[in-house]
Amino acid sequence: SDPRTTRFSGLVNGVLRSLARAKDAELAPALAATSEAPQWFAERLTAAYGAEKARAILAAHRHEAPVDFTVKADPALWAERLGGIVLPTGTVRVERLSANVIDLPGFADGAWWVQDTAASLPARLFGDISGKRVADLCAAPGGKTAQLILAGADVTAVDTSKNRLARLKQNLDRLGLTADLVQTDLLDYRPAELFDAVLLDAPCSSTGTVRRHPDVPWTKTMADVEKLAALQRRLLAHAVGFVRPGGRIVFSNCSLDPIEGEELYGA
Template sequence: MTDAARGRPRHRPNAGNNKPSRPDAAPSAPGLAARMAAARLLAATIDAKTPLDGLTDHEHGHPQFRALDMRDRGLVRAILATALRHRVTIGKLISHRLEKPLPANATALSHILHVAAAQILFLDIPDSAAVDLAVTHAKSDPRTVRFSGLVNGVLRAIVRAKDAELPAVLAETADAPDWFVERLNAAYGADEAKKILTAHRLESPVDFTVKSDPRKWAGAFGGIVLPTGTVRLEKLSGPVSDLPGFAEGEWWVQDAAAALPARLFGDIKGKRVADLCAAPGGKTAQLVLSGAKVTAVEASKNRLVRLAANLDRLGLEAEKVNADLLAYKPDELFDAVLLDAPCSSTGTVRRHPDVLWTKSLADIAKLAAVQRKLLDGAVELVKLGGAIVFSNCSLDPEEGESLAKAFLVDHKGKIELDPIRRDEVPDISAFITSEGYLRTTPAGLDLGNPALSGLDGFFAARFRRVA
């Protein structure tokens, strides 16, 4: 198969039981194994709500993925990200070619069609290769063999119509579940919601927090320095570990928005600071570099091991504690506490397009309740007069503004809001709300180039213990 058939992103500015029937069979057609793996992993994401990062992990991912060579693994990742990022658009273009909807139990067929259509519409793969491999895939599976003619007809019709139809469908479609679109509209208004959804269709840039001299590292990477000091690359051309400065621990990958909460403490040099739910350690590293004496608390042993490895590479030291936050009893209370809480991650859809298809409205409510318990527990770890910064990467107010307001009401007399002032963070003043919260969205940080603009959706609030 040619390099083009293996797949590279095509630049378009507008642009039941799903186990394989023969998991041990070795597909003979070049490229078929990658397409079969993509359909299998798409099924795991959509039907079983399995996060994509785990499925495509090079060491512990799905067996069909790990059986591929590195180039085909990259192709599978590209197909899945594209199929998820444009799932509603692809679904509409498929349905327009069907006389009647696919049977409810024909999920395997649906995934084959979505994998192929993603290649035809958005990836630099010959249309004939995408169609022929999808037909071969359908014929190889007893569940879909009788639909191979339908697969051929639908996909060839999409090939013929894509240039005329795709721009219009993109313009009228929100590539997200209805519940998410409704929540965005309610929280941000229709215009801002549309900007966020448009940003979600773009591949995310790559951000780095550097120990020092951002301009030097931007030059070394061929990137830019953001107003916040983060170094940004539009995309990587190889593994992160191949970039200069990796082995020396001069930087770490961290979205520009994720780097903001740790800055909200002000001068913490020499102070005892706890980073709660600390893995993978980016914020811990920031706090250490700020001169704080940091205790990193993490409930997961495996994640704490990862945090320790990251700090070792960076040459930074922090006390590491494996403990459930709600049961953690330090010998001495802290001067400040950072709680970057587990959340729905709806602010990271641009870099993790599976989030909208693995999470639900019920998950948001459940995670907000967990966050509230953790925040209540964090209060008990900080000294009188100490600061608490609460943050997460959700776009939903139930996990952000609404949670913070309810927290203040329930702890009245003990906790006060310490509003973030725009003059104390002038480079990010546009992200400070009138109430003194930090709120970023993927539609923010317009740099003129959509591929370089934007940042994760983040919320942060700063509180102070007064009793």
């Protein structure tokens, strides 16, 4: 320990003990007095969803998120083994892990991967893709790629980052899955053959992940959201050209802001 601060140990312990004793009485009023969000973020939520829903979203951010697993097969079995429940989507949800993820049963065997249930929904929107050629754009770390492969698709996974693509391959290797991996800037990508389906999970402000990443609204501004929305519009316009006539494209991201979602679709 730093000898210059040792003399303050008694004071710090006293303050912490006082806080612990006063928690029940003081915490609720303190939380009620703050939105626990920067002004720009709170204002955007209110503008998009109304005051009541904005308050509910901010309140939800105060609660630790559970851990969701996408399993290859038999969700009920893995819910029992991992100590969780099966959601209507088939995702296994565990409120509190009993060990580190890599030490949990099934990890080494590639029986499942960690993936928020919301993140698992876009890949399900394609319906039956067995035997079809599907592109997963901005694919790393590969959760959606794995879903598409398990659904029977011939998958091409595209990502601009060499390191992120290496992580994707590592994840697929653990799961015993394979895909055609392409490292390139998406705006420079020109597939030799059109795809039956394309999934674009575009870079975004990540404001839908605050429960797991509470720093997000504090490290971004509205200018960042607008910049990312403009990039998404360019990526989507480019990716549409990868789909054969009669095919399907799904656009997704993890932002709460309509300019990265509904308004982008309508632009």
